[in-house]
Amino acid sequence: MFKKIDKEANRVKKHKSIRRKISGTAEKPRLCVYRTLNNISVQVIDDVNAVTLASASTNDKELKASVKNGGNSEAAKLVGAKIAERVKSKGIEEIVFDRAGYVYTGRIKALADAARENGLKF
Numbered sequence: 001m002f003k004k005i006d007k008e009a010n011r012v013k014k015h016k017s018i019r020r021k022i023s024g025t026a027e028k029p030r031l032c033v034y035r036t037l038n039n040i041s042v043q044v045i046d047d048v049n050a051v052t053l054a055s056a057s058t059n060d061k062e063l064k065a066s067v068k069n070g071g072n073s074e075a076a077k078l079v080g081a082k083i084a085e086r087v088k089s090k091g092i093e094e095i096v097f098d099r100a101g102y103v104y105t106g107r108i109k110a111l112a113d114a115a116r117e118n119g120l121k122f
Helices: 006-023 061-066 071-089 104-115
Strands: 032-037 040-048 049-057 096-098
Touching: 006 061, 040 071, 040 104, 049 071, 061 071, 071 104
Parallel strands: 032 096
Antiparallel strands: 032 040, 040 049
16 A cells, blocks of 8 residues: 655654754744745744744735745745844844755745845854
């Protein structure tokens, strides 16, 4: 018998494995990515205090006006630049990148590169 491969379940399993290894603090918070077909969103999280310090998404009013399609690499670059701007305004320079089990190519890589270009270190 053939087993049906559930890609989302495999991704969640990878994410749990990654989360056991990394954690964000107030000095070096975790940048967590969530991707759908039509949008991409990121949060900067302090896991010690369980607080979201900043977030950005293609659903934000500022970005939605300039993004025609939220599910492409160009939109991911804009989200990466916006999250870097918001995090740097709070005085945070270094973060831990949590790709949430997604493969590091395409939109995830574009977002990470844009965040690095705008001054975040990870």
